[in-house]
Amino acid sequence: MNEPDRVQLNLPSNPKLMTLVRCIVAQSAKLAGFDEKTAQEIVLAVDEACTNVIRHCYRGDTSQAIQLTVEVADQDYLGISLRDFGAKQDPSQFKSRDLDAVEPGGLGMHFIYSTMDEVEYDSSVTVGTLMRMRKFIQGSTDADH
Amino acid sequence: MQIIKQQEEKGQVGLVYLAGEVDMHSSPALRQALLEFARKKKPTIVVDMAEVDYIDSSGLATLIECMKKARGYQGRVVLSRIKPNVYEVFKLAKLTGFFEITDDLAELLGE
Numbered sequence: 001m002n003e004p005d006r007v008q009l010n011l012p013s014n015p016k017l018m019t020l021v022r023c024i025v026a027q028s029a030k031l032a033g034f035d036e037k038t039a040q041e042i043v044l045a046v047d048e049a050c051t052n053v054i055r056h057c058y059r060g061d062t063s064q065a066i067q068l069t070v071e072v073a074d075q076d077y078l079g080i081s082l083r084d085f086g087a088k089q090d091p092s093q094f095k096s097r098d099l100d101a102v103e104p105g106g107l108g109m110h111f112i113y114s115t116m117d118e119v120e121y122d123s124s125v126t127v128g129t130l131m132r133m134r135k136f137i138q139g140s141t142d143a144d145h
Numbered sequence: 146m147q148i149i150k151q152q153e154e155k156g157q158v159g160l161v162y163l164a165g166e167v168d169m170h171s172s173p174a175l176r177q178a179l180l181e182f183a184r185k186k187k188p189t190i191v192v193d194m195a196e197v198d199y200i201d202s203s204g205l206a207t208l209i210e211c212m213k214k215a216r217g218y219q220g221r222v223v224l225s226r227i228k229p230n231v232y233e234v235f236k237l238a239k240l241t242g243f244f245e246i247t248d249d250l251a252e253l254l255g256e
Contacts, residue, residue: 102243
């Protein structure tokens with residue numbers, strides 16, 4: 001099995017730059033072998049994760065650092081690592097709302113969990129949090145890894 | 146890049162034409178425009194999305210907030226001409242039944 005290709009993006013926590021993140025993730029998903037629809041779902045999940053960092057870890061501060069690593073494993077999976085250096089978050093608080101109780105908030109986590117096959121938070125890093133997500137190509141599962 | 150391509154009032158209708166990506170960066174401008182219509186108690190608020198390529202939870206939250214405010218005065222919010230890939234996001238969020246959605250803007254405006 002070939003080693004996956006990794007692309008790392010270091011960017012400030014400015015929402016206007018999320019369009020760049022989306023472009024990179026979209027193309028990376030297609031490189032990994034995902035169809036257009038799934039690629040767009042992955043884009044949305046990653047976008048939501050970044051938005052959560054800006055909103056909750058950095059409380060809207062646009063001058064902080066976000067480190068995004070995209071791992072492209074052709075015909076196998078797309079891996080996303082998102083590192084922030086802000087306030088430690090309690091993953092047990094990351095819940096999506098009941099979709100039948102329509103409110104403006106609470107959809108971001110739903111998009112993340114409904115799309116990605118693996119989602120984990122690592123708060124053991126010295127500063128901030130490291131979030132990892134993976135989406136497997138159909139037929140390739142975490143059992144293979 | 147401005148998310149609002151055009152904003153106008155046609156009698157009882159407040160109409161905003163969007164273009165681009167509705168996300169955390171652009172949704173505040175959309176929110177401002179929609180809340181302005183809601184403050185005026187526009188009976189019908191139309192958000193035309195023919196040129197919207199992307200929407201995330203920030204954009205959806207803005208639309209939901211507007212809908213709730215409009216319902217407060219028995220107003221209606223209509224989303225028009227949503228692209229298929231954007232409509233998928235509404236489906237994922239189970240919001241297709243919450244909003245009034247149309248593909249025929251001309252008919253909606255009585256043109």
